[in-house]
Amino acid sequence: MRFQDMVQQAAQRNQSLLCVGLDPDPQRIPAQFARERAPLYAFCMAIMEATADLVCAFKPNSAFFEALGAPGFEILQRLAEDAPPDVPLILDAKRGDIGSTAEAYARAAFEQLGYHAVTLNPYLGGDALAPFLRYADRGCIVLCKTSNAGSADFQDLVLATGEPLYMEVARRARDQWNANKNVGLVVGATHPQQLRAIRERCPELLLLLPGIGAQGGDLAAAVAAAVDIAGAGIILSASRSVLYAANGGDALPAARREAMHLRAAINAARGA
Amino acid sequence: MRFQDMVQQAAQRNQSLLCVGLDPDPQRIPAQFARERAPLYAFCMAIMEATADLVCAFKPNSAFFEALGAPGFEILQRLAEDAPPDVPLILDAKRGDIGSTAEAYARAAFEQLGYHAVTLNPYLGGDALAPFLRYADRGCIVLCKTSNAGSADFQDLVLATGEPLYMEVARRARDQWNANKNVGLVVGATHPQQLRAIRERCPELLLLLPGIGAQGGDLAAAVAAAVDIAGAGIILSASRSVLYAANGGDALPAARREAMHLRAAINAARGA
Numbered sequence: 001m002r003f004q005d006m007v008q009q010a011a012q013r014n015q016s017l018l019c020v021g022l023d024p025d026p027q028r029i030p031a032q033f034a035r036e037r038a039p040l041y042a043f044c045m046a047i048m049e050a051t052a053d054l055v056c057a058f059k060p061n062s063a064f065f066e067a068l069g070a071p072g073f074e075i076l077q078r079l080a081e082d083a084p085p086d087v088p089l090i091l092d093a094k095r096g097d098i099g100s101t102a103e104a105y106a107r108a109a110f111e112q113l114g115y116h117a118v119t120l121n122p123y124l125g126g127d128a129l130a131p132f133l134r135y136a137d138r139g140c141i142v143l144c145k146t147s148n149a150g151s152a153d154f155q156d157l158v159l160a161t162g163e164p165l166y167m168e169v170a171r172r173a174r175d176q177w178n179a180n181k182n183v184g185l186v187v188g189a190t191h192p193q194q195l196r197a198i199r200e201r202c203p204e205l206l207l208l209l210p211g212i213g214a215q216g217g218d219l220a221a222a223v224a225a226a227v228d229i230a231g232a233g234i235i236l237s238a239s240r241s242v243l244y245a246a247n248g249g250d251a252l253p254a255a256r257r258e259a260m261h262l263r264a265a266i267n268a269a270r271g272a
Numbered sequence: 273m274r275f276q277d278m279v280q281q282a283a284q285r286n287q288s289l290l291c292v293g294l295d296p297d298p299q300r301i302p303a304q305f306a307r308e309r310a311p312l313y314a315f316c317m318a319i320m321e322a323t324a325d326l327v328c329a330f331k332p333n334s335a336f337f338e339a340l341g342a343p344g345f346e347i348l349q350r351l352a353e354d355a356p357p358d359v360p361l362i363l364d365a366k367r368g369d370i371g372s373t374a375e376a377y378a379r380a381a382f383e384q385l386g387y388h389a390v391t392l393n394p395y396l397g398g399d400a401l402a403p404f405l406r407y408a409d410r411g412c413i414v415l416c417k418t419s420n421a422g423s424a425d426f427q428d429l430v431l432a433t434g435e436p437l438y439m440e441v442a443r444r445a446r447d448q449w450n451a452n453k454n455v456g457l458v459v460g461a462t463h464p465q466q467l468r469a470i471r472e473r474c475p476e477l478l479l480l481l482p483g484i485g486a487q488g489g490d491l492a493a494a495v496a497a498a499v500d501i502a503g504a505g506i507i508l509s510a511s512r513s514v515l516y517a518a519n520g521g522d523a524l525p526a527a528r529r530e531a532m533h534l535r536a537a538i539n540a541a542r543g544a
Contacts, residue, residue, distance in 0.1 A: 074342035125422025150397025
């Protein structure tokens with residue numbers, strides 16, 4: 001099944017536009033998983049199982065696994081194999097490289113690791129994205145306007161055309177990269193004004209919105225700015241606020257409560 | 273020892289500004305290594321040992337190892353442990369991510385894998401680079417104007433200031449990111465004109481020039497455009513043209529011959 005169809009089906013089945021990001025800091029693994037043979041794997045699997053009926057996607061963050069070396073990479077692969085079925089998995093890897101290297105990264109993400117979608121960095125241009133875009137059934141979610149403060153450094157620079165750089169990325173995603181209807185954009189939930197401008201220009205692109213939860217983005221404003229005419233077309237991602245909701249208590253019911261809370265808040269904003 | 277000092281010492285000892293990039297395609301491993309238990313590891317180690325007295329750096333390309341999954345990640349780590357001493361290792365990973373994720377990538381590259389330098393993508397802005405820049409003894413080599421044709425898509429866009437985007441990246445590298453004197457820029461050897469403009473504006477930054485060899489950049493023009501006033505300050509990187517120089521013959525003497533040829537061509541261009 002195509003990535004975007006998987007997202008849509010999970011969103012309908014679970015009445016949810018929430019994505020839980022898996023950014024597991026080894027220093028913050030709840031005590032109940034510390035004695036497992038692979039604590040990170042056990043923690044991530046448990047979080048996924050506790051929230052699989054509340055989300056439209058999961059998003060493991062490659063860096064947190066790579067920081068463990070080869071065992072972390074193996075966990076990334078095992079998570080893709082063992083994850084709850086019918087919930088698409090986005091590999092948050094922000095890859096961007098040229099020619100044969102981009103082909104190797106695409107093979108790594110989609111074939112070796114077996115993920116349904118990947119996040120990509122556009123700085124190297126369209127030919128660097130092409131090896132990913134060719135996988136028509138996989139999602140290619142391109143960084144456009146990221147949630148961090150430093151996103152202003154380059155993404156907001158005004159071009160001679162009068163438009164900011166991030167809008168040129170959005171325009172190319174819409175006009176040049178989306179022949180297989182498998183492209184999305186990353187736009188921080190921390191930027192509702194830019195979200196609205198991008199949605200106006202790209203009414204049909206899937207938007208992945210990180211930055212709710214721990215990063216403090218205004219959820220209702222982001223949803224209102226970004227939903228498509230069907231009240232969907234967005235995935236809102238929260239990571240630390242779900243993973244570490246328990247604050248020392250029992251991680252799984254706390255994660256579930258936080259995911260239910262975020263799902264309800266998103267749905268309230270969609271209805272509004 | 274600091275990365276930039278390691279480069280300079282290796283460059284003087286070996287009279288070389290050549291870097292051999294390790295982009296090992298599993299389909300193209302020479303037959304003589306195919307029966308090894310870890311053919312990619314054996315091939316890369318043999319190439320490094322065959323050329324260690326001819327180069328100023330080695331540059332393993334993370335994607336080609338990640339494409340093998342966890343075993344590839346382990347090879348990346350073993351290469352750093354077992355590589356010939358006194359030749360700095362650049363992890364070509366083109367990372368760029370925010371906050372705690374960037375910290376995890378920096379730990380992965382510098383501590384877990386143990387590399388001396390890493391390539392970074394600037395699209396997410398200065399706060400995404402900061403966790404790398406803090407490692408004062410490691411090199412942070414930021415993509416500026418990449419060697420591929422698609423680099424024109426965004427990097428060449430003219431800003432309202434009248435300057436291209438890549439020059440704004442170079443300016444920030446010079447003025448904002450280089451407090452620890454550990455920053456360099458990636459500029460494709462395929463772009464001598466842009467190389468000259470960047471060198472004029474950034475007389476003291478280390479420039480990493482991929483694109484000689486298989487990518488066909490004009491070596492002499494690139495060297496003439498990019499050397500600093502001391503006739504150095506650049507690293508020219510070739511990968512496939514060295515790794516696969518034998519064309520079915522004996523890989524190691526052929527790689528060595530090609531490295532000697534490139535080193536001599538670079539030195540001739542420096543002298544010219």
